[in-house]
Amino acid sequence: MIECRDLSLVYPDGTEGLKNVNITINEAEFIVIVGLSGAGKSTLIRSLNRLVTPTSGGLYIDGENVLVNKRISLRKLRKKVGMIFQHHNLVPRHTVMKNVLAGRLGYTGTLPSLLNLFPNEDRALAYENLKRVSIEDKLYTRADQLSGGQQQRVSIARVLTQQPKVILADEPVASLDPPTSHQVMNYLKKINKEDGITTVVNLHFIDMAMEYADRIIGMRAGEIVYDGPAGEVTESTFEDIYGRKIKDDDLRGGHDINERNKAILS
Numbered sequence: 001m002i003e004c005r006d007l008s009l010v011y012p013d014g015t016e017g018l019k020n021v022n023i024t025i026n027e028a029e030f031i032v033i034v035g036l037s038g039a040g041k042s043t044l045i046r047s048l049n050r051l052v053t054p055t056s057g058g059l060y061i062d063g064e065n066v067l068v069n070k071r072i073s074l075r076k077l078r079k080k081v082g083m084i085f086q087h088h089n090l091v092p093r094h095t096v097m098k099n100v101l102a103g104r105l106g107y108t109g110t111l112p113s114l115l116n117l118f119p120n121e122d123r124a125l126a127y128e129n130l131k132r133v134s135i136e137d138k139l140y141t142r143a144d145q146l147s148g149g150q151q152q153r154v155s156i157a158r159v160l161t162q163q164p165k166v167i168l169a170d171e172p173v174a175s176l177d178p179p180t181s182h183q184v185m186n187y188l189k190k191i192n193k194e195d196g197i198t199t200v201v202n203l204h205f206i207d208m209a210m211e212y213a214d215r216i217i218g219m220r221a222g223e224i225v226y227d228g229p230a231g232e233v234t235e236s237t238f239e240d241i242y243g244r245k246i247k248d249d250d251l252r253g254g255h256d257i258n259e260r261n262k263a264i265l266s
């Protein structure tokens with residue numbers, strides 16, 4: 001469980017990225033954070049993994065405040081919390097397998113991984129996870145030879161290989177076309193349901209947020225302005241969060257294609 005208590009973050013130039021955020025993220029939830037550009041979605045998700053450091057308040061992971069308790073090293077935190085980025089952050093010239101094995105870094109240490117000395121169990125785990133996102137046939141392909149959607153699936157396999165308790169995804173579909181966006185979201189949702197891994201995703205497409213989230217958190221100007229079950233969200237909720245009418249650009253579309261996608265994945 002993750003708890004933010006009066007969490008605030010002021011960037012060095014004085015910009016308030018987060019203002020008194022109070023949320024509790026429960027085990028196995030699938031949460032989507034929505035809000036306009038600049039609302040603080042990335043700042044919040046990056047705070048949860050300490051990629052940025054909140055300037056006041058408490059951030060409790062399994063009951064321990066990781067902002068004050070130095071016993072919990074960053075490495076330990078990052079073993080528990082896996083991250084997926086918009087641009088997947090794969091090493092372009094490394095093979096798919098090597099990229100996925102990087103998920104074991106927190107367990108093996110840097111030197112064995114530099115020497116490619118991963119135990120066989122790690123390799124088997126990496127292969128299983130590539131199979132879960134249906135990309136095991138690209139095992140020996142260089143990451144930069146894959147499409148954007150394939151690269152994002154490899155980054156999902158990498159995060160799974162880390163065996164995290166929580167997956168954070170910062171705009172994971174922003175660079176993808178509608179069918180590929182749905183494919184990636186379906187994989188994230190399937191993993192959340194099957195493995196019970198808590199998942200927090202930043203999205204700016206409201207139709208996707210409603211389709212995949214169990215719970216939606218709306219942000220504006222660094223503050224939480226909505227927090228509730230996705231089933232209770234309406235167009236006017238989004239208009240309140242965005243402070244304006246909903247536009248076509250706020251929708252990803254592609255739902256007809258998604259029905260086929262879901263059938264393939266189920």
Ligand SMILES: Nc1ncnc2c1ncn2[C@@H]1O[C@H](COP(=O)(O)OP(=O)(O)OP(=O)(O)O)[C@@H](O)[C@H]1O
Pocket residue numbers: 011012013015016017035036037038039040041042043044204
């Ligand atoms: N390193 C930084 N230094 C100063 N200000 C920053 C920094 N990173 C983000 N900000 C500011 O903090 C606020 C929140 O930004 P953040 O990136 O968290 O928003 P966002 O909702 O994720 O937006 P987007 O969807 O465009 O990524 C914005 O005003 C942004 O300009």
